[in-house]
Amino acid sequence: MVARTSRLGVELCGILLANPLMPAAGTLSKEVVGDVATAYGAIVAKTVTPEPRAGNPPPRIAEVSSGMINSIGLQNPGIARFLKDLDAFDVGRPMIVSVAADTAEDFALMCRQLSTHSRVAAVELNLSCPNLEHAGATFCTIPGSVGEVVAACRKTLPDKPLLAKLASENAVENALAAERSGADALTLINTIPALSIDAWERKVFVRGGLSGPAIKPIALKVVYDVSRAVNLPVIGCGGVSRGLDVAEFMLAGATAVQIGAASFVREPQRILKEFSSYLTETGLDACELTTTLG
16 A cells, blocks of 8 residues: 555545556456556456356457457356455455446345455446346446445445446436445446447457447546536546546546556556656646546
C-alpha cells in the first residue's frame, strides 16, 4: 500500500491503490500476474463462475479495425478451484475478484464464499451474462434485474466493497439501481456486442464483444454521464491503450481505470509511465483529475 499523497496514488472504496490502473477482468491470467503486477494499483482476476466452464468453441477472437471481437465464453475452472489457487495472486497488490452467474442466487452464493477470504479486497459483479431467468435475454440490462443481483450479493458480502460492472446499454438507469441496492462502486463499460463475417467462407466468423480503441468514445460518455448521476466511484474501462486515455477517463469522472485489449499489444508499465508523465507536466495528482474537467 502507498500513501494517498503520492502523485499516482488513489483511493477506491477505502482501498489505497499505488496507481489507478488495473487489468480488466479476463485479460490477466494467474500464470503471468507476477510479471506485470507493479504496473497496476490493483489486480482483477479473470471472471469466475460457480462451476467450471470450458468456454466457447473456436474461433474465439477476431481482429477488427480499432480493436478485437472476443467470444471466450467465460472459460474458467470454477470458484472452488479458483479459491485453491489464491496464492498465485499474492503479488503485493489488492485483489478484486470478478464473478459471473446465471441467477441472482448463484451470484450471492459466490459472494458468500469470497466474504471470508482476507486476500480478497473487493468483488466485481460481471453483469452481462446470459440470463436463464429472463428468457435468454442479456443479464442485467434492466434496472430491476441489476438491483436484484446487487441486493442479493450485498446481503452475503456485507464487509467488502461490491463493484457492479455494467454494460453501456441503459447505463445510467442501471447504475442508479445498483446504487440503491448497495453497490459501492461501478465499472463501466463491458465489451459491446459485435459481429465479424468471413466473406470468403460466407459465414459468421466471431459473434462476441468488441473491445479496443473503437469503443473508447462510447465508454467515455457512459463514464461521464453515470459519474454525474450517482454518488459512487466509477472505474472506467473501454479502449484504454495509452497514458492520455487514462487521464481522459479520470477527467470524465473515473476514480480508477481498467486496461483490457491493449494489454495484449502494449506493456501496461508503458501506459503507466505515460500517465505519470502527464501528471508531471500538468502538475496534478491522480486523485485531483476527477475535479478538474472544464
